[in-house]
Amino acid sequence: MSSEKNASGILLVEDDRATRNLLRALLLGEGYRVFVASDGASALAAMRNEVPDLAIIDLHLPDISGIELASLLQPEVPFLAFTVDESEQALQTCIEKGALGYLVKPMAAEPFLRHVQVALERGRDQRNLRRALKDNRLVNTALGVLMGYWRLSEPRAFDALMAYTTARNLKTFDVSTRIVAAINALSAETGADHVATEARLFLDEFGSVLLKGDS
Template sequence: MSAPHILVVDDEPDIRNLVREILEDEEYQVAVAEDGASARQALRERRPDLVLLDIWMPDIDGISLLKEWAEDDGLVCPVIMMSGHGTVETAVEATRLGAYDFLEKPLSLAKLLLTVERGLEADQLKRENVGLRRHAPPVQEPTGKSPVMQRLREQVKRIAQHDTWVLITGESGSGRETLARYLHSQSVRKDRPFVDLGVTSIARGNAAYELFGSEEGGSVHYGWLEQAAGGTLFLDEVADMDLEVQTQLLGALDTGTFMRVGGSDPVKIDVRIIAATQRNLEEEVKQGRFREDLFYHLNVVPLHVPPLREHPEDVPDLLNFYVDWFVAHDKLPYRRFNVGAQNFLRNHSWHGNVRELKNLVQRLLILGAGDEITQDEVETAMGAAEIHSSEGMEAVMAFELPLRQAREKFEKAYLEYHLRESGGNISRMAKQVGMERTHLYRKLRGLEIELKERR
């Protein structure tokens, strides 16, 4: 795993080299550039975690360069401006363009290191806030005292100490992403990004741009592989990846480098891959829908998340966990499941696994009243949900269709429903379905759902 990568842009060799030596002593990785042209090239070669940018340079001033970066794709990382001849107006303009801070020369080394540290911390906090807005689950230890869950946790802790790639299998709703986040939190990469990429959320024909990034007209768009640099990239539902993109990903894994779309220079990979699927990848390989060599690359260490019906003794712990979760995070009233309700739920088939249990707890806390949740209340809530679910599925699904077409039909009905519920408000809808707005727009376009008509 790499340390944070910092780019120092300054036309004075003495200052440039001094700052580099100081930062390298603090165990940062450092690249240097002497002017705007070399700074642009450095950004093409590798996405930095922070930039120290001088204002006065021979070919272009730092403010103009900052403006250029901000206009392209937004600032990709914190930028700290440096100047020996700065004015209040310059500092204000830099701040308006998104600069994190402004340092005056001669540099105070203590202030330099403190500002760099705070800039990196602020960027990490920003990433975490984005994750919360996308309803990303908290980093939690997989819940349950059953032997099967104890073995799974021990297995994850051992695997986390080795920088191998991992393939997580399990049914829908079983907690594959929770396990991936927990594995990342136990690894040496825990202080670096965890980037989750739902392969099914990428519009067709756009996967290469999303994964590898692009270069066009001198500007660089960093893909998910670079955004996860030094950390972990979680590829959910990897079986849905197009064969062409599978081939490109395999080439990147084989060589340790990849090319951005439209780019001319190879970019090095420093990332751990955790892939997940609910499908049988070996069967997908036999059917020619998944590359065999990529399967063996991803399947270095397999982890299987058992369905909830195989460890029903964990149901009471899961009920308590999600009650506490919704009380703390959604401010719902506290209610407890009585013994009869718990015993009833232990014998439920849980076709939707942990996700079904979580949704049931939320429904009962929102709609119910009183301190205690009884078996009768649970049966009523589950019966109503099953009737609604079966009617809805019959309405939108044609079971004679091939799986891919059936999935698209369901996705379209699902998104149209949430679009109606949100009144056409994409920000609200994105929160409801747990997707980034950019991905949601692409998905809606890919399914030919017209926003203007719905609004």
């Protein structure tokens, strides 16, 4: 077992005892440190002792919804949704909230563990980049613009910004500058303002990024 796995802590939030025990055993067998909870309240209580690297959350909990819980944990804790709900609406909601994966029960052990490993890697990359950018006011302002313009969660806005810059081989700070300038142009829009029109077209480009991320 790798030291990387041994260093990773996972919060497992599942109200069904049999499922919870099975998943816990699978994760422990891979060397992960596992914290279990049966509802939202106990999950938040577990967070007081240690912030996990990943949360695996059942969407249907007895006290609050899994989506509500995920919103309370983010952006510090990335999450995987784990549910029997195969509806498009549930999937779309999780995507909008920045879920790193949508796992439908029942799921075999091998694909489940593979999804967990990929989510941990993505979550680690996001945290490292956030730490590098967290003190930059410009980037934070740009994220706020995307969150407001597209009604995104912070993790989802962050993913959109990273996807846009990567696809176009641009610097994060340069794109952030354009985002802030665009929203300022829209705020000052008067009549047939071509600057505001260009600003809106630029911000709308993130729509294609979001759609690609959803596919």
